[in-house]
Every structure is written in structure tokens, then in C-alpha cells.
Amino acid sequence: MALVEVQNIWKAFDGHSVLRNVSMVVEKGTAAAVLGKSGAGKSVLLKIIIGLIKPDAGSAMIDGKDVVALRRKEINALRKTMGYLFQGAALYDSMSVRENLAFPLERQITLTGEELEDRIVTQLKLVGLESAINKMPSELSGGMKKRVGLARALITNPRIMLYDEPTTGLDPITSREISYLMRSLQERYQLTSIAVTHDMQCAKIIADKVAILHDGCLEHQGTLETLEQSQDETVRSFFVSV
């Protein structure tokens, strides 16, 4: 059953076409990766799926609801079932790690102080950062920020996870750690995930299905095995770079 379905999305900025007739389907409980060069429009696609950007044409269906046609209140309700990991983690500067995790949770569910603390600690343990609970984002390394961002995105128990360049700016070892962490969380919570990345290594670890975004079009969708057999130059360039 398709949980995320993007149909014929078109998007241009200042006359420059970024996405051209993009369509993709992600089945419930599976993970998809969208590969593409920097500036290919991968993040735009993700932001359209979560309703941060309106497309010029097309629809983005989440669990049968078209995000493009929903009103602000309905989108906000839908977003509570989704998690989003930003490229730079986007932790709130003025809040500690604890407050960063408490922020979405306090506003979605009524919990006692003890229950709230429990959820925060459990989530931080999952990403291996329980010792950083009182730290401010400025005191964390890039990899730690990504982990806290991941914990924050998952704390509300979303059904769908969207990852925007989850390994960008990280060293290869940390990249691999984050990728394996994403995979284990995906399996543990049976998440439906979409990751946009240019890191083929990360895509290999986390994704069941891969699509390549090239010149605004989503080309060559399939499993990693089928794409590895492809003789297409664009597809080959991603595999060669690994």
C-alpha cells in the first residue's frame, strides 16, 4: 500500500525549472532514497512532500490526503505523523538538547514531567547521546547535532520519516554510523522513509528503492540491484563515485 505518492510535480523558481513532472511512490514500511547532484532539486521535492513548498502543478499524497490542497490546520495535523531531519539538523539555538526534544512533544501530547523526561532520555539513548541532554547545540559536533535532530524527529513516533541530506558534512565514519542508525530505527519502528542524498554509500545502507533525480526529472527508479546493472551514464556516475 502506497503511503507517500508524488504525482506529476512541477516546480520552477524565477523561471528556472527545478522539478519537471516528478512522480514517485513509496510503499508503507519501506525506505526510498532519491539521489542527485547538489542543486538538483532534491530538498525541494522533500519540502513539497511535507507542505513547506507549494508545487506549481501536481499533487503529493500522504496516506491518501493531498498535501497541496490541504489547509494550514490540516497540514499541521498531518505533519504530526511525520518526522523531518534537516540538512544542518536545525536544532533550536536558544534551547538545550532536552528542550529541543521536549518542544514538539509538549505541544502534541499532554504528559507529566516524569513521562516527558522518560521519553526524552529513551530517545537520546537510542541515538547514543544521553550524556548530552543538558548541552546547548553550539557545544555539539556535526554528527552529534544530526543524532539529536534524528531523536527530535522521532520523539513524536512518526509513521513517515523524511531525511534531507542526512550525511552531508560528516566524515565517512560518522556518515556510516548515521546511516546504520537510520536503518536500525527504520526497522525498529517500521517507518516509511524517504532520504534525499548524493551519498551512494548512505543510500546503499538505508534504502530498499532508489531513484535518481537528473535535470529536474526523476529517472531510473528501482532497487539498488537493478540500478547497479544499468548502463546509463548518469546512473553509472553515482556507482563509480562510491
Added chain:
Amino acid sequence: MRIQAEETSLNAMNTSANQEQPRRQGFFARFLEKTGSLTVFSLRFFPSVFVPPYELGEVRRHLDDLGSKSIPLAGITGFIVGLIIAMQTRPTLFRFGADSFLPAMVAISFVRELGPVITALIVAGRVSSGIGAELGSMRVTEQIEAIEVSGIDPYKFLVVTRVLACILLQPLLTAMVNAIGLFGAYVAVAIESSMSWQLYWDSVVQSLTFADLIPGLAKTAIFGFIIGIVGCHQGFHAEGGTVGVGRASTTAVVLSSMLIIFTDMILVKLTVWIWP
């Protein structure tokens, strides 16, 4: 040859006019777009402020952060302005034997005009730029989007709380600046004459009416709204990385200061019309 030269120069003029036209249109279109954007952004405040959740904790935090930290700067400026006004006007009043009117003159000018406008301009410089920079930095680091994807309305959480804090703090700060300014004026009077504090204060109180106090304090709430909403609007729509953050902060100060002075002009006319 001459005709050809004239044609060439006419063509050149046409070309330069054609080149200028889109630039002028661009500026006008940009101006309309920014004005429209600020208007829509401002109008959204009124329905949002009455809809729960109210985020009172955030309002309290901003009151402390934006308000209490403005007290020293506003207080010192008020004191010095009061002192200077008294020092500058006393010799002239003395020449006409009217120096006993000095407390009344200082009181009316401070309560009606100087206190509200000086406080608003100081707060615009400190608070509006701060809000512009803070929200601008949140915008370029995707923190505002992060709030949005959590299913929380960032306008309510970031904008309504800050604007509400500005509206509440502005009358309080202005009342404080008025009091300190009047004290500063008394210091100048006391240095150069033997007028007692009791006499000075009695003259101040007798010279003021509700028609001076109420409009003077009421307009400060409007100034507070301008300071908050302009800062938030600039920060909320910042783009272009750190350069954009700097631009948002600078524009917030310039635009809010200009709007305060412009609004004051209209409010003065309105006040004179209501209380002739």
C-alpha cells in the same frame, strides 16, 4: 549628417529610457510587494493572538529579554534628554520672567511627545534589530521550518509572542522614561535655581491632564506593535545566508524608526482633533 547625429542621440536617449523603465518598474513593484507582505503579515496578528495555545511562558520570557534589558539604555537617555531640555530652555524662559513655567513645559513636552517617541526609537534600535537578527538567523538555518514541520504554527510561537511582549513593554518603559526625564529636568533646575522638589513636582502634576497622559501612553502600544511586527517580518523573510540576516536587522531598525515617526505624526493630528 546633423539629422543622423540627432537620430543617433535620440536613439541613445530612447535606449537609456528603455533601460531605466524596467528598473523603475522593478523598484515600484518591489515596494508594493514589500508593503503588501508587511500588511498581510501584520493583519495576521489580530486573529492569531486570540486563538490558543497562548504561549504565555514565551511572552514572559520575551518581556524579560526585550524589556528589562532595555531599561538602562532607555533610562539613561531619558535622564539626559530631560536634563538638556531644562538646561537649554531655562535661560530663554528666565529672560521673559517665565522660568516658573519650566516644570509645566518639560512635563507636557515629555509626556505628550518626547517620552513616547524617544523610548520607541531606542527600543526600535535595540529590540527590532535584535528580533530581525534572531528570526533571520533562525530562517537561514531552517529552524523556522523545523518548527513548522513539527505541526506548530511558527507565526504564533515566534511572532505573536514577541509582538505581544513589545506591546506590553512599551507603555511601561515610556512611563519609566517620562519619570526619569522629569527627574533629569529637576536636576538641571536645582543646579541653577533654588526651586524645591515639592514645588517642582506640584507644578508638573498641575500642568498635566488626562488629555496629555492617555494619548501619550496609548500610542506607545501602537509603537510597540510596529517595533515587534517590523522586526519579526524582516527576520521571518530573511534570505541569502548571513548577509540576509544583517540586512534583516538593519532594515528592521530603519523601517520601524521611519514608521514610528510617520505614525506619530498621524496620531498627533488625531489627538489634537479629538482633544483640541
